[in-house]
Amino acid sequence: MTPTYPCPKGHASADADFCSDCGARIGAPNAPPQALGDQPVKCPDCGTLHNASAVRFCEVCGYNFETGGHGEIPAAEPPPPAKLAWQVLVTVDPSLRTPESPEAPTDQPPLQITLSKDSSLIGRRSTARAIEPEIPLDQDAAVSHRHALLLLQPDQSLALRDIGSSNGTCLNGAELQPMTDTPLKDGDQITLGHWTRIVVHAAKAI
Amino acid sequence: MAFKAEVYQNQYLAQGAKEVHAIMTVVADGATSMVSSSGRLFGIICDTSGSMDGGKIRAAKAAIASLINLIPDDAAFFVVTGSQEAIVRFPASPATPQNRTQAIESIRAIDANGGTTISKWLLRARSEFAKMPAASRQAVLLTDGENEPSDEPILEEALALCEGAFQCDCRGVGTDWKVAELKKIAGRLLGTVDIIASPQLIEADFSAILQKAMSKAISDVSLRLWTPSGARVLFCKEVSPEIVDLTGRARQVKPQIQDFPTGSWAGNESRDYHFCIEVNPGAVGDEMLAGRASLIASVGGVETKLSEARILAIWTDDEAQSTKIERHVAHYTGQAELAQSIQEGLEARAKGDTDAATAKLGKAVKIAYESGNEATAKLLRTIVDVENPAEGTVRLKRAVAKEDEMALETRSTKTSRITK
Numbered sequence: 001m002t003p004t005y006p007c008p009k010g011h012a013s014a015d016a017d018f019c020s021d022c023g024a025r026i027g028a029p030n031a032p033p034q035a036l037g038d039q040p041v042k043c044p045d046c047g048t049l050h051n052a053s054a055v056r057f058c059e060v061c062g063y064n065f066e067t068g069g070h071g072e073i074p075a076a077e078p079p080p081p082a083k084l085a086w087q088v089l090v091t092v093d094p095s096l097r098t099p100e101s102p103e104a105p106t107d108q109p110p111l112q113i114t115l116s117k118d119s120s121l122i123g124r125r126s127t128a129r130a131i132e133p134e135i136p137l138d139q140d141a142a143v144s145h146r147h148a149l150l151l152l153q154p155d156q157s158l159a160l161r162d163i164g165s166s167n168g169t170c171l172n173g174a175e176l177q178p179m180t181d182t183p184l185k186d187g188d189q190i191t192l193g194h195w196t197r198i199v200v201h202a203a204k205a206i
Numbered sequence: 207m208a209f210k211a212e213v214y215q216n217q218y219l220a221q222g223a224k225e226v227h228a229i230m231t232v233v234a235d236g237a238t239s240m241v242s243s244s245g246r247l248f249g250i251i252c253d254t255s256g257s258m259d260g261g262k263i264r265a266a267k268a269a270i271a272s273l274i275n276l277i278p279d280d281a282a283f284f285v286v287t288g289s290q291e292a293i294v295r296f297p298a299s300p301a302t303p304q305n306r307t308q309a310i311e312s313i314r315a316i317d318a319n320g321g322t323t324i325s326k327w328l329l330r331a332r333s334e335f336a337k338m339p340a341a342s343r344q345a346v347l348l349t350d351g352e353n354e355p356s357d358e359p360i361l362e363e364a365l366a367l368c369e370g371a372f373q374c375d376c377r378g379v380g381t382d383w384k385v386a387e388l389k390k391i392a393g394r395l396l397g398t399v400d401i402i403a404s405p406q407l408i409e410a411d412f413s414a415i416l417q418k419a420m421s422k423a424i425s426d427v428s429l430r431l432w433t434p435s436g437a438r439v440l441f442c443k444e445v446s447p448e449i450v451d452l453t454g455r456a457r458q459v460k461p462q463i464q465d466f467p468t469g470s471w472a473g474n475e476s477r478d479y480h481f482c483i484e485v486n487p488g489a490v491g492d493e494m495l496a497g498r499a500s501l502i503a504s505v506g507g508v509e510t511k512l513s514e515a516r517i518l519a520i521w522t523d524d525e526a527q528s529t530k531i532e533r534h535v536a537h538y539t540g541q542a543e544l545a546q547s548i549q550e551g552l553e554a555r556a557k558g559d560t561d562a563a564t565a566k567l568g569k570a571v572k573i574a575y576e577s578g579n580e581a582t583a584k585l586l587r588t589i590v591d592v593e594n595p596a597e598g599t600v601r602l603k604r605a606v607a608k609e610d611e612m613a614l615e616t617r618s619t620k621t622s623r624i625t626k
Binding site: 015017018019020021022023024025118119121130146149151161163179 | 222432433434435436437462485492493494495496498516519524525526529530531
């Protein structure tokens with residue numbers, strides 16, 4: 001009889017890696033395979049043998065297999081490096097308007113947004129498509145629903161990526177290549193749509 | 207014979223997304239042949255309708271004679287000629303010196319008259335190929351004209367019968383044949399199409415086809431695609447060296463498993479495929495297998511799996527990951543757009559719609575330039591004057607040779623490889 005493998009969704013899979021019926025991954029990506037449960041593991045500190053499926057601590061010396069420390073209370077994590085938050089100021093700038101564009105609204109107050117996520121979407125809200133941009137520009141119809149992303153890099157710098165918008169994105173007056181990341185600096189001006197201007201303010205510690 | 211398959215994709219999908227794109231590159235690598243034991247049969251199918259009369263039939267006869275002399279000693283061959291009827295000039299036989307002499311003698315008396323009924327030629331060739339079903343089976347079909355309109359429905363049936371029975375490269379000599387028609391025949395029979403602008407070039411082209419056919423080391427390979435239950439294969443295309451849509455050619459093996467034909471492979475061949483699979487959308491954090499693609503060789507009814515690759519889908523709320531387009535996918539999506547722009551541009555040009563033709567062919571020039579498809583760019587320059595390739599600014603040429611236009615139409619589906 002050919003062996004079958006239980007899939008998380010309840011199918012009997014003929015393949016060991018992914019379910020042969022629904023394609024779900026069998027076993028978490030990096031979790032140790034279940035078969036290892038019966039093999040003894042050695043405590044790296046005192047050398048006692050333990051059952052791998054049950055072990056979290058070494059009951060002889062108190063070694064913690066997950067943190068590598070001793071005792072039941074994990075050491076406090078070092079405080080995260082000071083998080084820097086970039087800010088953007090969204091304004092309606094009638095001077096950007098081209099003759100074909102509709103009149104710019106005059107009642108739109110400037111909007112200051114602090115970028116709290118690693119990735120912030122610039123776009124227009126769409127309930128039908130469940131698009132909730134972090135930087136909503138609903139007043140400007142020439143902005144794509146999914147227009148561009150502001151991406152916080154691991155080194156806390158900020159990059160701008162046009163994600164295939166219909167009408168493009170300009171940085172300091174120059175048109176961006178779609179799908180390429182451009183680093184931003186303090187005072188950079190992003191212009192898009194009919195008459196939307198976004199000014200970038202550099203990171204300050206919060 | 208070893209096959210190496212690799213998948214290039216961005217497996218990250220945004221929440222709710224269900225389309226998975228992947229490019230699979232397949233490299234055959236192996237000098238050992240799996241077909242040498244069962245033999246090789248090469249078929250020559252030549253048009254002898256009235257329009258071939260004169261220089262064309264003389265050149266074709268000379269080309270066939272030299273082709274017969276070039277066939278390797280251990281291979282077999284046959285010759286079928288056709289007008290409104292098909293005649294087996296020389297039946298499938300080993301390439302012995304005596305058979306070669308007799309075959310060349312049998313074509314000497316051919317003269318050109320009558321109509322063009324391609325379905326009958328193909329069916330006659332099929333019965334010759336049926337004599338050596340285990341051999342590697344390759345034909346070349348040479349014609350110079352349009353198939354009789356009344357033959358169209360019958361040709362459709364004939365193609366259905368010939369699919370899998372043999373592979374066939376099609377060549378159109380001169381400029382009176384229809385590109386779409388030969389593309390259809392070659393597409394169904396897993397062959398190539400090209401124009402031979404002048405009859406003197408038939409001989410060189412034939413020997414290139416023969417050489418390619420004789421280098422094939424394995425025949426009847428299919429691309430097997432498993433998909434999860436509830437998934438749908440939106441398309442499966444060969445995208446390199448040429449765009450060939452295989453979507454409609456799928457054969458359901460079992461539920462969730464379908465086979466696409468890829469024909470025979472030479473020992474050093476490499477091809478790329480583009481899959482688009484629609485799966486049931488998962489929740490953020492879910493990971494699933496969207497497809498398992500394998501290459502299956504069937505030799506004498508026994509299936510051997512040559513290689514396998516996996517197509518994944520992982521749902522994420524990280525837009526930086528899910529919005530990226532993998533560069534192989536982007537490249538071949540562009541190449542498909544290039545072929546389509548050429549097709550639409552040439553159609554608009556034929557209708558006299560200069561604006562649409564200029565726009566479409568301009569776009570084609572731009573893509574060809576950006577993707578480094580120099581061969582297609584060169585063909586485009588025979589139809590348009592390029593002012594700025596990066597911007598795609600072009601002007602239609604006033605006078606264009608018919609053979610240049612047909613060469614562009616025929617070769618528009620040839621793609622370039624991704625630049626490293």
